[in-house]
Amino acid sequence: MNAGEYAVILLYSTSHAIRAEKVLNGAGIVSKMIPVPRHLSSNCGICVRIRRGDRQAALQALEAIGLEIEGVHDI
Amino acid sequence: MIYFDNAATSWPKPPGVAEAMTHFLAEIGANPGRAAHRRAVESGRALYEAREAVCELFNAPDPLRVVFGLNVTDALNLALRGLLRPGDHVITSSMEHNSVMRPLRALESGGVEVTVVRCSLEGLLDPADVEAAVRPHTKMVVLNHASNVVGTLLPVGDVGALCRARGLLLLVDAAQTGGAYPIDVQADQIDLLAFTGHKSLCGPMGTGGLIVGERVNEKEIEPLRRGGTGSRSEYEQQPDFLPDMCESGTPNVVGLAGLEAGVRWVLKQGVEAVRAHEVALTQRLIDGLRAIPGLTVYGTLDAERQTATVSFNIAGMSPSEAGLRLDDEYGIMCRVGLHCAPAAHKTIGTFPGGTVRFGLGVFNTMDEVEMALAAVAELAEEAR
Numbered sequence: 293m294n295a296g297e298y299a300v301i302l303l304y305s306t307s308h309a310i311r312a313e314k315v316l317n318g319a320g321i322v323s324k325m326i327p328v329p330r331h332l333s334s335n336c337g338i339c340v341r342i343r344r345g346d347r348q349a350a351l352q353a354l355e356a357i358g359l360e361i362e363g364v365h366d367i
Numbered sequence: 368m369i370y371f372d373n374a375a376t377s378w379p380k381p382p383g384v385a386e387a388m389t390h391f392l393a394e395i396g397a398n399p400g401r402a403a404h405r406r407a408v409e410s411g412r413a414l415y416e417a418r419e420a421v422c423e424l425f426n427a428p429d430p431l432r433v434v435f436g437l438n439v440t441d442a443l444n445l446a447l448r449g450l451l452r453p454g455d456h457v458i459t460s461s462m463e464h465n466s467v468m469r470p471l472r473a474l475e476s477g478g479v480e481v482t483v484v485r486c487s488l489e490g491l492l493d494p495a496d497v498e499a500a501v502r503p504h505t506k507m508v509v510l511n512h513a514s515n516v517v518g519t520l521l522p523v524g525d526v527g528a529l530c531r532a533r534g535l536l537l538l539v540d541a542a543q544t545g546g547a548y549p550i551d552v553q554a555d556q557i558d559l560l561a562f563t564g565h566k567s568l569c570g571p572m573g574t575g576g577l578i579v580g581e582r583v584n585e586k587e588i589e590p591l592r593r594g595g596t597g598s599r600s601e602y603e604q605q606p607d608f609l610p611d612m613c614e615s616g617t618p619n620v621v622g623l624a625g626l627e628a629g630v631r632w633v634l635k636q637g638v639e640a641v642r643a644h645e646v647a648l649t650q651r652l653i654d655g656l657r658a659i660p661g662l663t664v665y666g667t668l669d670a671e672r673q674t675a676t677v678s679f680n681i682a683g684m685s686p687s688e689a690g691l692r693l694d695d696e697y698g699i700m701c702r703v704g705l706h707c708a709p710a711a712h713k714t715i716g717t718f719p720g721g722t723v724r725f726g727l728g729v730f731n732t733m734d735e736v737e738m739a740l741a742a743v744a745e746l747a748e749e750a751r
Contacts, residue, residue, distance in 0.1 A: 304598060304606075304608050304611070305400065305431075305596070305597070305598040305606070305608070305610070305611045306399060306400030306411045306597055306598070307400070307411070307414070307415055307418065307430070307431055307610055307611070308431060309411075310408075310411050310412055310414075310415040311415065311430060311431060314415075325403065325408045326403060327402075327403035328403075333601070335598045335599045335606070336400070336597060336598040336599075337401070337402070337403055337597060337600070338400075338403040338407075338408070338411075358429075359431075
């Protein structure tokens with residue numbers, strides 16, 4: 293993995309994270325569930341990693357279903 | 368062998384249910400929502416898929432507002448004890464199971480006011496009687512969707528509309544109808560739907576849950592249990608968002624994997640098709656029982672107005688003796704007595720003796736109904 297390639301979306305719970313993953317997959321956005329990187333603090337130990345270039349499309353897809361997120365960070 | 372105890376627990380389970388549970392145990396097995404390794408994520412997915420399946424069946428919009436628990440009793444306790452406070456008024460019917468009545472009676476002794484609206488001898492509820500019971504401090508109406516004793520359907524959609532108009536919450540106990548009768552939480556205006564996995568959703572025991580509608584402010588729910596959720600782990604306070612706030616401790620994912628398979632099977636058949644099959648069996652059962660001299664059949668006597676649960680008594684024979692002989696001599700498994708619903712038996716006039724209850728299910732056949740009718744006719748003839 294190249295540094296600077298990814299962003300992570302932090303969510304409130306694993307159920308939220310899995311819902312996010314399904315929605316992103318449905319929108320054709322490549323994502324992966326990963327442990328929350330150590331320097332970030334989150335409600336839940338798991339987050340959804342996406343490519344930085346997909347950040348805007350991903351946030352729009354989640355907003356469209358009203359899924360609340362905790363934050364999004366470049367890693 | 369004829370299994371007529373589906374109103375308590377459905378059996379057999381559809382193909383795929385045991386396989387889904389075995390697959391989970393053998394191939395996944397990890398704790399959901401705790402670690403982030405691949406099998407923990409798979410486990411979380413299994414849990415989430417069960418939420419989606421339940422939402423699809425009941426037309427609920429948000430899978431994250433499905434709270435899983437042990438069964439419908441657990442879900443009803445969460446809704447009642449979680450939302451009612453001293454000084455609140457709650458309305459229920461006289462056809463309820465003890466899963467509603469016992470939590471309500473305990474709340475009553477703690478200062479919640481309870482009104483029990485009387486149903487007819489057939490178990491029918493007039494929505495106007497619910498409306499007449501509403502007071503300024505009424506917070507909730509709680510109703511079973513169908514009686515577990517006589518199967519009579521209650522008009523939850525009408526009461527749902529009334530609750531919206533009067534600013535009340537509607538809690539529905541769908542133990543007897545979920546998977547066997549169409550339920551649409553949005554169209555029926557149900558704010559809280561309590562369901563169980565082990566009846567007509569065709570899943571295993573130890574699964575159930577509560578669908579929490581948008582009109583319910585989750586911040587007002589007092590969880591029944593607090594503990595680890597895998598979320599907000601740095602805090603010693605319980606999370607305040609669904610579903611985590613109400614799902615402490617490791618969930619029964621193996622059971623919920625089975626529940627998902629059961630619900631998917633029901634969706635594949637179609638609830639309307641399940642219903643049509645059960646209506647046909649039920650009407651034949653009712654008509655056949657009524658034709659036997661010495662039998663009293665309870666309820667509406669109209670399969671369209673009830674579930675596939677039929678209660679009756681044989682003149683000159685106690686329900687317990689009838690149940691024993693049906694099992695011993697004919698291999699017919701049913702349930703006799705009060706069915707954990709003394710209020711319902713008082714309403715239909717069968718308290719404290721109870722009834723013989725045949726709880727039919729989607730896997731029963733017309734041949735089984737005919738064999739059972741012949742068996743009951745022999746017992747009734749003997750008892751005369």
